Amino acid sequence: MAKQKTTVGIINNETLAYTAGRDVELDHALITVDCIGTAAHVTMLSKMPVQPKLITEDERKRVIEGLVEIIGQAQRNKFKIQLADQDVHLAVERTLTKKLGDLGKKIHTCRSRNDQVAVDLRLYAKEQLLQTLDEAAALAAALVSFGRKNKMVPMVGRTHMQPGMPSSVGLWATAHAESLLDDCVGLINAYELNDQCPLGSAASYGVPLPIDRQLTSDLLGFGRPTHNVLYANNGRGKMENLVLSAMSQVMLTLSRLSQDLMIFTMPEFDYFQLPAEFCTGSSIMPQKQNPDVCELMRAKASRVKAAELGVYDLIKGSPTGYNRDLQEAKELFMEGIATTRASLRIMTPMIQGTKANKKKLIAGFTPDVFATDRALELVGEGMPFRDAYHYIKENLHELENIDPTEAILLKTHMGAPLGLDWEYFKGRIAAVKETVREERKAFNRAVSKLLGVKYPLK
Incomplete structure (x- = not known):
């Protein structure tokens, strides 16, 4: 059976294909962050207090120049990861070795692919979480705008899907917005937990040379390094699961919003009208405009949750130390994030184009x-609540001439239809955007300093 020479030995072709899995394809998303991680590692090696120097200052500059070149190639889709590479890490090493000779062979000193992929995924997650927060804030703003525009439009509030009490379109829309803003808190919590640098833990047990893990963490713009080197790698899978958990909460909000839109755009309700360009037709029924986006979003919420549970199941019985099972978590991780972000991006313009049918x-x-509002009014006039409850139950005919608009005007306490604090929503959305701006600015500043060129590369 045919064999192939790789950086880490001669491997049977079928074994190589089986063990590489989809890494050759998926790792294209990690090329830039792998180069950034390598730049930090090489910089740290160049400052290590040993003689002779493992990496000289001139060599460090040459390596980083090579890494910047690879990042540029990746942006133009010109960098190739070959099956013999197995993954992005060895592809970058192979490319640098071809360009720099023996210097390229030094870059893996004091490092394992275990901590290398761990830092790559954390750097990848940092940017993905910031993008998700930006997109979630945009949708929250669209929902608040829709709610404010229709704040005086009455809407039946329902429990058990049956008519319950007077409500408003403003209350309905901002309920979903506030849910999404709480989801942003979860995303920020995941971001903060993810913001730890595992690089330097090597294969999980440290190395016998005086590496500076704090320096590496600082160079990469992390909040701090993970402390325990064994946990740094045991955190693989766990961290992906935590990020996906935050993503699945976003999808839960989107799924419930989608369900509402499907119900309230039915002809039997006709409360809202979705923009035609976000609906699809039927291959046989010319008149159809189907809410396929909402239906798929409901299904994709299950897909993201399945990705979260898939990663959980991969690691729940995993013994301490690196195990190759973790490779299977990468696809679930990337798919779950991509699905969540795509769902946010399509829901925002759909909400912006949705119309409320006041009539x-x-x-x-x-x-x-x-009934309930009137019973409470009787309580305000001095009648015990249970007596008012039974009186209204027996005299519903007295409620026939109540104006829905007048009814919601009476609900002025905090968070009620006429007690919605629009500045509250504006402030929370602005806070999310500010967090994204500050975190992204700090990261870009750190990487620009590390690479010696403005990052992101143009």
């Missing part, structure tokens, strides 16, 4: 919707 929303009110 149909008001027509949805029947006298019984006002």
Whole structure:
């Protein structure tokens, strides 16, 4: 059976294909962060207090120049990861060795692919989480804008899907916005947990040379290094699972919003109208405009949750130390993030183009919707609540002439239809955007200093 020579030995071709899996394809998303991680590692090696120097200052500059060149190639889709490389790490090493000779062979000193992929995934997650926060804030802003525009439009509030009490479009829209803003808190928590540098842990047990893990962490713009070198690699999978958990909460909010939109755009309700360009037609029924985006979003919420559970299941019985099972977590991790981000990006313009049908929303009110409000008004006039409850239950006919708009005007306490604090929503959205701006600025500044060129590369 045919064999192939690789950087780490001669391997049977089928074994090579089986063990590389989809890394050759998926790792294209990690080329830039792998180069950034390597730049930090080589810089740290050049400052290590040993004689002779492992990496001289001139050699460090030459390596980083090579890494910047690879990043540029990756941006132009010109950098190739070959099956013999197995992954991005060895592809970068092979390329640098071809360009720099023996110097390229030095870059893996005091490092394992275990800590290398761990830092790559954390750097990848940093940017993906910031992008997700930006996109979640944009959707929250769209929902708040929709709610504010329709704040005086009455809407039947439902429990058990049955008419319950007077509500408003503003209350409905901002309920979903606030849910999404809470999801942003979860994303930020995941970001902070992810913001630890595992580089320098090597194969999980440290190395017998005086490496400076704090320096490496600082060079990469991390908040701090992971402390225990064994946990630095045991954190693989766990960290992906935590990030996916935050993503699945976003998808939970989007799924419930999608379900509402599917219900309330049915002809029997006709409360809202989705923009036609976000609906699809039927191959046989010319009149159809289907809410396929909402249906798929509901399904994709399950896919993201399945990715989270898939990673969890991969690691729950994994013994301490690196195990190759973790390779299978990468695809689930990337897919879960990509699905969440795509869902946020498509929902935002869909909400921006959605129209509220005030006439149909008001027509949805029947006298019984006002029962609870009227009972509470009687309580305000001195009647015990349970007596008021039974009186209204027996005299629903008295509620026939109540105006829905007048009914919501009475609900002025905090968070009620006429007590919504628009500045509260504006402030929370602005805070998310500011967090993204500051974190991205700090990271770009650190990487620009490390590479000696402005990052991101143009």
